[in-house]
Amino acid sequence: MRKVFLFSVLTVLAVAIFAAPVTIQFWHAMGGTDRIQLLQNLANEFMQQNPDIKVDVQYTGSYTDTMTKMIAAVRAGNPPDLVMIYDIGTQMMIDSGVIIPIQNMIDKDPSFDINTLVPASRGYYTVGGKLYSMPFNSSNPVIFYNKTLFEKAGLDPNNPPNTFEEFIEYAKKLTVKDANGNTIQYGFTFGSGEPLAWFFEQFMAVQNALLLNNNNGRDGRATKAVFANEAGLRIFNFFNEMIQNGSAINAGPGWDNARQIFISQRAAMLITSTSDVNMMVKAAQSGNFSLGVMFLPHPSGVPYGGVIVGGASLWMVNTNNAQREEATWKFLKFLESTDAQIQWSTGTGYFPVNKNAIIKLLYEGYYAKNPPYLVTVLQLLMSNVTPATRGGATGAFPQIRTAVDTAFGKMFTKAMTPQQALQWAQEQANQAIANYNSMY
Amino acid sequence: MKKNKMIRTILIEALLIFVTIIILLPLFLAVTMSLKKPSEVFVYPPTIFPNSFYIQNYINAFNSINLGRLMLNSLIMSVVIMIGKTIFGILSGYAFSNFRFKGSSLLFALLFVTLFMPAELIMIVPLFQIMQSLHWVNTYWALTVPFLASATTTFLMRQHFMTIPKELEDAAKIDGAGPMRFLLEILIPLSKSTIGGVAVINFVYAWNLYLWPLVVTNSNEMATAQIGLKMLTNVESTSNWGVIMAGTLMVLAPTLILFFAVQKLFVRGIVTTGLKE
Amino acid sequence: MAKKIFPYLLLVPTFIIIAIFIYYPAFQTFKLSFYRMSPFGNRLFFVGFQNFWSLFTSGQYIQSALTTLIFVTVTVIGGLIISLLLALLLNERVPGIGIFRTLIFAPYAISPAVAGTLWAFLLSPVAGYVSYLFLILFKAQPQWLTTYPLALIAIMIATIWKNLGFNVIFFLAGLQSIPQSYYEAATIDGANSVHRLLRITIPLLSPITFYLIVMNVTFTAFSAFATIDVMTQGGPANTTSTLIYKLYQDGFVNFNTGFASAESVVLILIMAIFTYLYFKFGQKAVFYQ
Structure with a gap:
């Protein structure tokens, strides 16, 4: 009898938890009203596709401001689920003890093909053979x-x-x-x-x-x-x-x-x-x-x-909450998708970090119409991926x-x-x- | 005599205009930039007047970051801090200027030394931890309470109250006025200009806070105008300076209006009449 | 009894706020100055006085201290003299004085970062207004932001400009409390305006001047980092890097908290010594009615 009761309570709880919309916090440093709006639009599109997930997109100042805010939040025990950190913060983030290497998520999820990432961007955020963060706004x-x-x-x-x-x-x-x-x-x-x-x-x-x-x-x-x-x-x-x-x-x-x-x-x-x-x-x-x-x-x-990839990448924070982490990963996969990358790249000037996005833009004649964009992408793609061009950590x-x-x-x-x-x-x-x- | 006075007034006006122009040059740059189309901002030779009075910059700046809401937050924060700092500063300044009590020098020194703490730099993390434990993150409490008192205002009020002749206090005592009545009815009315000045300064201080509101707020509903201005600035790309300057000037306006109202208190002769009677 | 407690009661609100929101964080800072801490605080090592030792053996820190000394001295003295003259002018009763006062106050009201941006645009080589003006008028092309000592001078001008409003307000307020009768008496005695300025105005303004000196020193020593960050980032070759700018860099760019804490302890100590001396010897020069 007691066991049945316990079981039903657990079931109800589980259903309640999984049905309730989960909210994730996303902090970014993309100043400029167009960029803030673009990120918000991407999040809105994602939320439409995933009504059970709510993404709080928050602009958190410059790269260093964002790092400062992140440090304060981590030390007070209340960090966001996803945060944009600049290139040179990579080693600090790895050493922070609060992040989940993206590699761990990729290894668990066969639906994400790591080979779609542009090699230079992937190379920059790979340390010790492990991809730590998700490339997002890459530049040279x-x-x-x-x-x-x-x-x-x-x-x-x-x-x-x-x-x-x-x-x-x-x-x-x-x-x-x-x-x-x-x-x-x-x-x-x-x-x-x-x-x-x-x-x-x-x-x-x-x-x-x-x-x-x-x-x-x-x-x-x-x-x-x-x-x-x-x-x-x-x-x-x-x-x-x-x-x-x-x-x-x-x-x-x-x-x-x-x-x-x-x-x-x-x-x-x-x-x-x-x-x-x-x-x-x-x-x-x-x-x-x-x-x-x-x-x-x-x-x-x-x-x-x-050349070395610069800009910033997206870091997943260990919140010890499987549901939120799952939602964050889903959002990340969305941001890396071909369509999202095309929107992001054409709207900002950062190059796409998804190869398929570059191919699609090429086929659509985008680069033919906008030769300056082609040069920026070509310089990146023509770079050899060597320890030197992956940049220092x-x-x-x-x-x-x-x-x-x-x-x-x-x-x-x-x-x-x-x-x-x-x-x-x-x-x-x-x-x-x-x-x-x-x-x- | 009257003619002399006229000439003097004209000379002073001319001097004032000259000095104001020099001092305002950098701000004038902000004004012209705010009225230029993006294509006009960076031209050579640099132009002084905009070709087109491009008001659209103001509309863009206001709408794109929901500036109304952000300025409302800044206003709430700044008014509360201004009132708190000014009132508590008057009280503590009065204690140090007009009373002899045990430990007054030590307490003053303890307060004084906080002037030298680069608070905005070094205290962000510990202060944030306090906010977290008080559950104040992302609330008006966090935006205001830590700044409600300061050594700057206390020190100023002490310095000011010390310039007010002791005879006034003695006279009030003879009339049977208690120390609180003396403060409220004589000291404060006599100090209107200083109090007005310090209130404006406290307002500006709060209004221009950037890093603390950024760290302690987590939603656009709680963000402040300074964060909004930062939002207008493109990262790793050329910014639209016309819009940024338009935003800057709109954010500047409340402070100037406040100052214009307060400076009317700066009228020569108030103290004299107070003294003679 | 109630009378004895009264002054303490007046101090209670101020000290509660300061104890919680300044002393406690300051204590943390003091403690951390003896530690080496990783950016996110997950590694913490007690290092004794090593942070301080590194500071004093670093040539750059000593250079910054000297830069700060020059910067603070020139900006405070220059700023106060200009502000006093402006305040005297703005104390005249002429039409439109309220507008003039408000306009001259305006630079103080904009944020330090925007102030720095405006100056950087004005002083930008070749394309900036000032550079253009110098080319037309003097046929010269000074590089304001990238050569020494011009970069330091540019920072000084911007800082003085930014703080004018603050000083002018309190000089103006101070001028209000000088009884008119003093001037009337002096005029009858045949004193001219220079005499009146030197014998009445300046002595009677000394309490507020004392305040302004202390505040200006703290401003320039503690708050001028945002303008520096926008205009020169401490360059060229470290020549405009003041102590507070270094502290800002170590704390908020390098995320080296232990080191930054040691730097703030040193700053507080320097200022405490300065204040002690100032109160001991400077106080005598202050004239209270």
Whole structure:
């Protein structure tokens, strides 16, 4: 009798639990009203297909703000189910002790084919052979150039520079001075601060050179920075030469000033993120210039590696609630689906992380109509997936970026030679890595 | 004599206009940007006046982030903090300025040292843990209660009350007024301009809080206007600066209206008449 | 008896709030300064004074301390002088004074991040308004955000500009409490306006000036990180990285909580010493009626 009673109570409870809609929290850092709306629309579409799941989509500030909010929530014991974390937070998240590696979900669920993920994105978020987070908004750096200014300078707009050496030549030819010797148009511009450090990492990958030991921290925890070598020096010299000969302008920290300089046609070439492609195409149309997009240049004679995926990925949090985790996984699969990826990519400028989405867009003629998008996707797909192009993984990454940027600053202001600056950055990086690793 | 006064007024007006223009230049940039179409924002040479008074930026900014609701939240938060900080600051400032009591220096020092705690940076995580245990996350409680008192206001009110002549207090005592009546009926009316000033400052402080509201709220129904402005900023892509500046200026407006009302309290001579009678 | 308790009662609300929401978190910070903690707090190691030791042996930290000293000194003194002059001007009774006061207050009311963005756009090389103006007027192209010492000067200007409103309000409020009769008496004695400023206005404003000095030092030392983050990110080559900006970076960019805690303890100690000296020696210069 008692057993029957207990059984019926359990059954009722189980039915009640499974019938009740489950709510999951999704935190993201996609500022910009279009992007916030796009994510909300995707969630709405998902909720329509799954009436038993409610997704709370919450914008949580910039990448670092989101990380701060996540840390506070984890330490107070109330984290969200799904959170968007920037690329360099990968190792910190792995070490956080609160996440579920996506690999675990994939291994349990044969309906998800991991091979549909774009190799570069999959490679970045795979550490120690395990895919930890779901790639979502992936980007690379790319060089936008002003074809109209190329023509004015007598350069072939359809033959942009390939090598460092050509790039420096072009930058010089694209520099215009007024009668007083003041520069009114530069060949090249870039944002310093975090962007510049990111570009450095990319140019290392372009030369297929590692940033960190243990295969960039992919085969075991990275214990040393290894970028103070020939490859690193070529990059420092590349930037330094253009700054010192006055053909490049350091726009100051962040992305915005460099964009301002490029869009107002005070510089002919700009290095920035592929995810900017949407806005750049619009800016070129309204600014009456013809926009070109080129791959990152590489030093001549050095075998080409590729670019590293940047942007952010989606992390599943261990909530000890099977039902919520199941719902979160379902939502993730939806976000990775071909249709969702097409909506996301065409609406933002990030490239699709699902191969089928790229194929479908290609067949539909999207890339034929929008060549700049094709360049961004091609650069990614033509990259070799090697330890170098998968990027570094270490919890000390933010400090390393600061150190690299500071080293560039010391070189630009002639406080150090390129060699000294590079060496200094590596020492700083090693110290930060040692500090971080001492905890694990 | 009258002519001299006229010339003086004109000179002062001219000087004021000159100084205001210089100081407002960066804000003027915000105003023109807010009225430009995206295609006009980044041109060379930089243009001062927009070609088209593109009001659409304001409409976009207001509608795309539900700014009305966000500003209402900010308003609730800021008014509560302003009132709390100002009242508690007056009370504690009064205690330190007009009374001698055991431990007053120690207590003042304990309060004073909190001025130097970079609270907005270092306390986020422990403070959030308190909110979680109080079940205040995502409520107005979390947005307001931690900021209801501060050393800044206490210190200011102490400094101000100390400038008020002691004879007034003695006179009030002779008239049989208790310390609370003295505060309410004499001290506060005499301090209108300082209290008005500190109220505005406290309002601005709360109005511009960003990281704390972001960490402690979890829904768009509880978010504040500063979070809304951040929503307008594209990440990893060129932003629509016209819309951002339009949003910024709309969010700025309540503070300026409040200040305009308060600055009327700054009239020379109030204290004098209070003293002479 | 009731009389004795009265001042304590006045302090109760303030101290309850501060005890729970400032002392308790501050205590946590103090404790963590002796630990090394992983970003998510799941690893915690007691390291004694090692965080402090690393700070003081780091050349960058010492450099930041010097930068802070220069930055705070120039911004506070410069800011207060400009604000006092502005307040005197805004204290005149002329038509439209309310509008002028409101407009001059406006920069204080915008958020530090937006203020930084506006300045960054103005000072942006080649394309910015200021750069354009310099090119036209002086045929020069100063690079405000990326060269030393221009970057530091740019940060100072932006900070002074941002805090003008705060200082002006309290100078204005302070000017209200100076009895008009003092000026009348002085005028009869034949004092000119400069004399009146130096002999009456400035001494009588000293309590509020004392307050403003303390507040400006705390502002510039503790709150100026958002503007720096937008305008220079501490660069070029660390030359605009103040102590609070470093603290912000270690705490909220690098997520190195133990280290950031040690930095805030050091900051609090520096400020406590500064305050002690100021109260001991500076107080004498303050004139209370």
